[in-house]
Amino acid sequence: MPLNEILALVMIGAFFLMLLGGIPVAVCLGVTGFVFGYAGFGPFLFTLLPARVFGVITNYTLLALPLFIFMGIMLEKSKIAEELLDVIGFAMGGLRGGMALAIILVGVLMGAASGVVGATVVTMGLIALGPVLKRGYDTGVACGVICASGTLGQIIPPSLVLILLADIMGESVGTLFAAALFPGLLLSGLFIAYVLVLGLLNPGALPPIPAAERAALSRRDLALKLLRVVLPPIALIVAVLGSIIGGVAAPTEAASMGALGSIVLAILSGRFSLPVLRDAVHGAFITSAMVFLILIFAQPFGLAFRGLGGENLVHDAFGMVPGGLNGQILFLMLLLFVLGFFLEWIEISYIALPLFLPIFMNAGVDMAWIAILVAVNLQTSFLTPPFGWALFFLKGVAPPQVTTGDIYRGVIPFILLQLLGLLMVFTFPGLALWLPNAIGW
Amino acid sequence: QSSFNWKMTNAYGPGSPFYVEGPGSPIDFCKKVEAMSDGRITIQHFAAGELIPALEGFDAVRSGAVEMNAANAYFWAGKIPAAQYFTTVPFGMNFQGMNAWLYHGGGMALWDELYEPLGLKALPMGNTGVQMTGWFRDPIESVADFQNLKMRIPGLAGKVYAALGVDVKLLPGGEIFPALERGVIDAAEFVGPYQDRRLGLQNAAKYYYTTGWHEPSNVTELLMNAEAWASLPADLQEIVKTAAMACNLESHTWCEANNAEALRDLVDNYGVQAQVLPDAVVSELKAATDTVLAEFAAQDEQVKKVHDAFMAFKAEHQAWAGVSEKPLYGLPG
Amino acid sequence: MLPLIKTLSDGAHGTVRVIGNIAAWTGLALVLLVAFNVLSRYLFSFGSVALQEAEWHLMAVAALFGMSYGLNQGGEVRVDIAYARFPPRLQLAVDLIGNLLMAAVALIIAWLCIAYVSASYSINEGSPDPGGLGYRYLLKATMPVAFALLALQGLAMTGHSLLALLHPHPNKS
Ligand code: NA
Numbered sequence: 047m048p049l050n051e052i053l054a055l056v057m058i059g060a061f062f063l064m065l066l067g068g069i070p071v072a073v074c075l076g077v078t079g080f081v082f083g084y085a086g087f088g089p090f091l092f093t094l095l096p097a098r099v100f101g102v103i104t105n106y107t108l109l110a111l112p113l114f115i116f117m118g119i120m121l122e123k124s125k126i127a128e129e130l131l132d133v134i135g136f137a138m139g140g141l142r143g144g145m146a147l148a149i150i151l152v153g154v155l156m157g158a159a160s161g162v163v164g165a166t167v168v169t170m171g172l173i174a175l176g177p178v179l180k181r182g183y184d185t186g187v188a189c190g191v192i193c194a195s196g197t198l199g200q201i202i203p204p205s206l207v208l209i210l211l212a213d214i215m216g217e218s219v220g221t222l223f224a225a226a227l228f229p230g231l232l233l234s235g236l237f238i239a240y241v242l243v244l245g246l247l248n249p250g251a252l253p254p255i256p257a258a259e260r261a262a263l264s265r266r267d268l269a270l271k272l273l274r275v276v277l278p279p280i281a282l283i284v285a286v287l288g289s290i291i292g293g294v295a296a297p298t299e300a301a302s303m304g305a306l307g308s309i310v311l312a313i314l315s316g317r318f319s320l321p322v323l324r325d326a327v328h329g330a331f332i333t334s335a336m337v338f339l340i341l342i343f344a345q346p347f348g349l350a351f352r353g354l355g356g357e358n359l360v361h362d363a364f365g366m367v368p369g370g371l372n373g374q375i376l377f378l379m380l381l382l383f384v385l386g387f388f389l390e391w392i393e394i395s396y397i398a399l400p401l402f403l404p405i406f407m408n409a410g411v412d413m414a415w416i417a418i419l420v421a422v423n424l425q426t427s428f429l430t431p432p433f434g435w436a437l438f439f440l441k442g443v444a445p446p447q448v449t450t451g452d453i454y455r456g457v458i459p460f461i462l463l464q465l466l467g468l469l470m471v472f473t474f475p476g477l478a479l480w481l482p483n484a485i486g487w
Numbered sequence: 488q489s490s491f492n493w494k495m496t497n498a499y500g501p502g503s504p505f506y507v508e509g510p511g512s513p514i515d516f517c518k519k520v521e522a523m524s525d526g527r528i529t530i531q532h533f534a535a536g537e538l539i540p541a542l543e544g545f546d547a548v549r550s551g552a553v554e555m556n557a558a559n560a561y562f563w564a565g566k567i568p569a570a571q572y573f574t575t576v577p578f579g580m581n582f583q584g585m586n587a588w589l590y591h592g593g594g595m596a597l598w599d600e601l602y603e604p605l606g607l608k609a610l611p612m613g614n615t616g617v618q619m620t621g622w623f624r625d626p627i628e629s630v631a632d633f634q635n636l637k638m639r640i641p642g643l644a645g646k647v648y649a650a651l652g653v654d655v656k657l658l659p660g661g662e663i664f665p666a667l668e669r670g671v672i673d674a675a676e677f678v679g680p681y682q683d684r685r686l687g688l689q690n691a692a693k694y695y696y697t698t699g700w701h702e703p704s705n706v707t708e709l710l711m712n713a714e715a716w717a718s719l720p721a722d723l724q725e726i727v728k729t730a731a732m733a734c735n736l737e738s739h740t741w742c743e744a745n746n747a748e749a750l751r752d753l754v755d756n757y758g759v760q761a762q763v764l765p766d767a768v769v770s771e772l773k774a775a776t777d778t779v780l781a782e783f784a785a786q787d788e789q790v791k792k793v794h795d796a797f798m799a800f801k802a803e804h805q806a807w808a809g810v811s812e813k814p815l816y817g818l819p820g
Numbered sequence: 821m822l823p824l825i826k827t828l829s830d831g832a833h834g835t836v837r838v839i840g841n842i843a844a845w846t847g848l849a850l851v852l853l854v855a856f857n858v859l860s861r862y863l864f865s866f867g868s869v870a871l872q873e874a875e876w877h878l879m880a881v882a883a884l885f886g887m888s889y890g891l892n893q894g895g896e897v898r899v900d901i902a903y904a905r906f907p908p909r910l911q912l913a914v915d916l917i918g919n920l921l922m923a924a925v926a927l928i929i930a931w932l933c934i935a936y937v938s939a940s941y942s943i944n945e946g947s948p949d950p951g952g953l954g955y956r957y958l959l960k961a962t963m964p965v966a967f968a969l970l971a972l973q974g975l976a977m978t979g980h981s982l983l984a985l986l987h988p989h990p991n992k993s
């Protein structure tokens with residue numbers, strides 16, 4: 047094995063060591079990138095780093111990130127979100143996990159409005175984590191539901207992942223959007239089923255609102271309250287989704303309708319004030335910056351991995367795969383899953399997919415199906431500890447008592463559900479291929 | 488130094504036919520150079536996003552961190568405005584005219600003159616041929632239909648449309664489909680039938696107009712660091728030049744062959760209406776283009792020099808094409 | 821020596837806070853701008869290339885200057901599985917190393933950015949789109965400034981963790 051490939055492996059190891067030693071994520075990425083890149087190819091290639099950083103901060107599709115985060119924080123500061131989840135908890139009566147179901151539903155709707163990884167997870171974390179913890183949810187369960195629901199946006203169209211995959215795999219964006227719809231809903235369904243089952247098996251983890259408290263609220267009052275608190279956020283979702291479907295805004299810009307709408311809602315609810323606005327502005331600024339900090343410091347790492355020829359490691363492993371199409375697909379899935387432990391999804395797509403494309407194309411496999419398998423897999427990679435983006439983003443907005451351990455523990459069942467979903471799409475390609483064929487996309 | 492291990496970055500994403508891989512593509516160019524030089528030059532290719540973002544190749548090559556970049560020179564319009572003329576300009580020249588100008592009409596010398604002070608050297612390495620006007624949700628019958636039309640159209644052509652009342656929207660490639668499909672924009676320009684079908688635009692709009700007035704051809708630029716270029720021995724320089732020339736031809740013929748099939752497929756199987764813009768509309772576009780280009784040339788000495796040379800050659804070539812190619816197209820099929 | 825470190829660290833911390841406090845409002849400007857662009861296009865078919873480009877210009881500035889302010893307000897993210905079980909002095913040592921490395925990386929990036937900006941300045945880089953925002957090098961020039969500010973914040977935090985490590989005080993601020 048060439049020296050540089052060994053360095054790439056050691057770099058990954060050093061990154062994990064630093065990460066587990068409690069050094070901030072951004073620092074781990076930056077330091078290992080610079081040190082091992084310098085050892086392998088010297089200072090020269092790092093002249094490309096500013097270009098990569100500039101690419102991140104001016105990336106048009108990332109606009110949804112600060113916009114959605116602003117919306118989330120505004121809803122949080124104006125207490126609209128908290129009331130919403132609370133009232134849903136009341137409305138679900140004695141059903142365990144009612145608020146978790148609401149979170150999944152919001153995840154689906156937010157997912158249908160956005161396709162940027164950080165945006166939905168952070169927004170959901172801001173909106174939902176506090177209220178459900180206050181209602182006695184198990185921290186791990188709460189984090190798991192939020193992370194998993196927050197990443198649904200990757201598979202439910204529109205989605206940045208699907209747009210990139212369309213480009214790499216030579217499929218039209220529309221075909222992949224259509225193909226992803228049912229698998230996305232399938233995953234949501236699996237999450238819902240899991241929450242219901244968990245409510246039966248482990249009632250303490252997602253308790254309903256105490257009966258006494260529920261009894262204190264008359265049905266009439268509940269109905270009125272429901273109307274009062276549910277309508278505004280629904281209006282907001284309608285504003286975002288509606289502006290995409292109604293042709294008012296392109297997917298990225300639609301987030302601004304949500305952000306603007308959250309200000310309007312705060313004003314209408316009578317909770318708007320200059321201090322609230324200032325808090326929201328500062329909170330959104332810090333939270334967005336935390337996501338950007340990690341994205342930016344991931345650049346030296348990505349540059350070093352490429353510069354060291356890290357993709358050759360993958361090539362080498364690929365050479366050892368036994369033949370057979372299913373073997374190749376299985377290997378691809380395994381590879382994406384493993385790379386997801388330490389690389390971000392764009393890097394993964396660029397490194398792994400080009401290897402396989404010629405094989406699949408020659409075998410005449412439907413590329414839309416492969417793309418959806420890949421998309422579900424990448425979505426799982428957002429959740430895999432230790433380096434799942436969703437996990438860090440949630441950690442960034444979680445109250446201090448929530449530990450990374452809680453989050454890791456909480457997402458494991460959802461990772462398994464994702465894998466189950468993946469297996470289903472693998473076994474029944476029609477889940478992905480029926481819709482695009484039916485509507486002729 | 489007897490062997491060279493170079494890097495090439497690309498403004499287009501992985502897998503993209505013509506722009507990245509396939510006959511006459513940048514990856515094909517790398518392979519050709521390696522084969523022709525018996526491995527004395529190897530070029531490692533990086534698609535957009537693999538090493539640097541799409542439009543950062545200019546700076547990367549200039550700094551010397553990579554030796555080569557594949558793109559279109561008009562992407563550098565903000566850095567060196569005259570570079571646009573070495574890709575295409577509205578109502579410019581087709582494949583024959585453009586290459587005649589570059590190879591034999593003084594175009595290359597001007598290109599060198601423009602890039603030399605920046606430590607750069609460029610060669611043409613591909614051409615899409617004539618592009619399509621774009622996809623419209625509603626038919627264009629007169630120039631009045633441009634009023635308040637929302638269109639995704641970058642560059643100078645965008646400025647021409649804007650002069651006729653079009654509202655120009657900037658969108659990344661991936662968002663063209665969802666925006667056009669939902670009517671956020673009413674029209675979008677991309678490349679030609681083969682590439683557009685890949686984006687699925689036929690599912691978003693049905694009126695597919697032609698004349699290619701905005702991009703009568705479109706040159707792929709091989710950009711090189713001048714020092715790296717100068718470090719190559721004469722025989723290897725010749726190999727690079729020849730491979731670029733071969734790709735220029737091969738990429739264009741590949742487009743001609745594949746666009747034919749793609750357009751027929753779009754019309755036969757997707758209900759696409761392929762139409763030519765009405766003459767009256769085209770003449771209004773021409774008038775607006777003259778104004779826009781005149782303003783553009785007046786901004787900058789370099790632009791004026793290249794503009795004048797380009798237009799002088801175009802006038803002469805057009806006169807010849809008018810008696811050679813044009814009647815040929817009028818022959819009974 | 822220690823009082824000097826304290827004064828410098830406090831001063832750096834305060835500087836970053838003041839700058840961040842002002843820069844934070846770019847976020848609101850971004851919301852209003854994108855919403856304006858969407859609504860004016862939909863309602864009046866009015867659009868401006870410059871205003872569309874201003875969207876990601878604002879995002880770039882917010883992302884860059886948010887980094888240092890985010891750290892200033894305690895926004896860094898770490899895996900705390902082992903860290904949470906470390907004795908306090910080991911935690912402080914990890915903090916010290918992390919903060920120092922943050923400052924070092926930020927400084928290197930700031931330094932790398934200078935050549936990138938000067939390449940842009942030397943050709944008076946503007947927008948590739950007609951009607952776009954000019955002076956692209958000004959936008960790029962915010963990169964070294966923001967990373968220098970991030971390094972400053974890193975140093976301030978290094979100073980503070982050094983002080984905490986050397987002077988374990990029962991009621992550390
Ligand atoms: Na989505």
Ligand code: NA
Pocket residue numbers: 618676677678702
């Ligand atoms: Na084009």
